[in-house]
Amino acid sequence: MSEAPRFRFAPSPTGFFHVGGARTALYNWALTLRTGGTFVLRIEDTDESRNSPEWTQGIIDALSWLGIDSRHPQFEGPYFQSENAHLHVAAAHRLYEAGHAYWCDLTAEQIQERAKETGKQGYDGYSRDRGLEPGPGRVLRFRVPEGVTVVNDLVRGRVEFSNDTIEDFVLLRGNGTPMFLLANVVDDIEMRISTVVRAEEHLPNTPKQQLIWDALGHTSPVWAHVPVLVNEQRKKLSKRRDKVALEQYKAEGILPDAMVNYLMTLGWAPAGDTEIVPWSRIVDEFRLEDVNHSPAFFDIKKLSAFNGDYIRAMSLESFIDACAPFLVDAPWPADRFDAGTFAQMAPLVQTRVVTLSEVPAMVDFVFLADPEIDTDAWTKTMGTDFAADVLRDYSAAVGDCTWDHETLKSILEKWTEERGLKLGKTQAPVRVAVTGRTVGPPLFESIEVLGREETLRRLGSALARLA
């Protein structure tokens, strides 16, 4: 009987949560849930001074936003790699004693010089048989054996590396601290990790790790290297060039469900004709064996489309709730905001936004004392020969009518018909007078929400400006 699988997610402390990391986390999480396994979170840096409580909390918050709850019974951690330093060092010494490693006193400059002489790249194994004892400034190097190392990868199949292309890499630095590669393997052994799902960029280092697993007397885990996410130039997503921080998408009003769903369709697709599927189906269907082999472009446009879809699928109540954080630092005076009024506008904007951050700009004219009138909008709509008439007549008619959008519409419809015009034309000056823009939520519903007094005031001031 085999043990339930143990996955691990190991972000490094970089200060922000990468969308690529989010996808890897999601892969691990989906598999954890389906197999009844465990998701191990490990904050990965051998230097503890680079860890910070804020960053750890940031990771946990980001994971939680993605639906990966650190209080879930299948969630373990966070562990800190730096706290295991003594284990890493101990393992290194075991490796040395067993003859799998040796000490070397060459500096980086010396190595480079030798490389130049021999015409080969990298370290040439100079100290292999010099029998050096440990000493200050000396590094411990792994003695890469002869032969080939075969990495069996769940998404890529069998990948073969000839050992003579792998140089004797450093295990322990000159100051005695362990290197990432070693620390990683020791931690994985310690935490009984059975499956390593990570980005493809780690594949070239995998034979080294596998060699350490072997030398330490353990069977290496199941590897799964998933393709990286790339930008439009087909380069790996980078912090400098690309928008990669999950937090930023959250701040812009991308819904977590949409983000999760979109991320999962990069390199994989659920069965059937639609990519918009609930998480439960992803958990049921996701298989590493089905993950694509080639890098995927992280397309913000498609993410937005997913998000719009998710927004429209929300109930009105949850939409209103979701909008709340985006209405606090809005462009209107706080005391003019009214939740009830917003609730009336909400169904009007729900089909019109793609991200939640667009909501304030769509309803601001309701809460602003004096919404700015867009210059282009004004010149485009007020130049018509009927602009002044429609404003004046509508103002008069609306002064004492029944205050609902059907009536408000029928009044303008009637006026329009009598003059053989189109409502599409005649509504424009009214819209600009009332909202300041040519586009926006349905006009008559908006006017109804705005109220008679304010509507008349705005119509009046537009009229005055026109005269």
Added chain:
RNA sequence: GCUCCCAUCGUCUAGAGGCCUAGGACACCACCCUCUCAAGGUGGCGGCACGGGUUCGAAUCCCGUUGGGAGUGCCA
């Protein structure tokens, strides 16, 4: 340079030798609907990188070419 990975519409993908005249989604275009803008509906544009094999039959298997990407630290 060396090592490794990858290659289906612009993009994300479906595709396990005949179900492929290559399916879907995003984007784009057109039309319908319509008080603006959206949403929704209908339709359209558009692809197996190239060259050789294997096979009765290749997007699918093999080889090569080309093109992309990653790795190559006393970083993680």
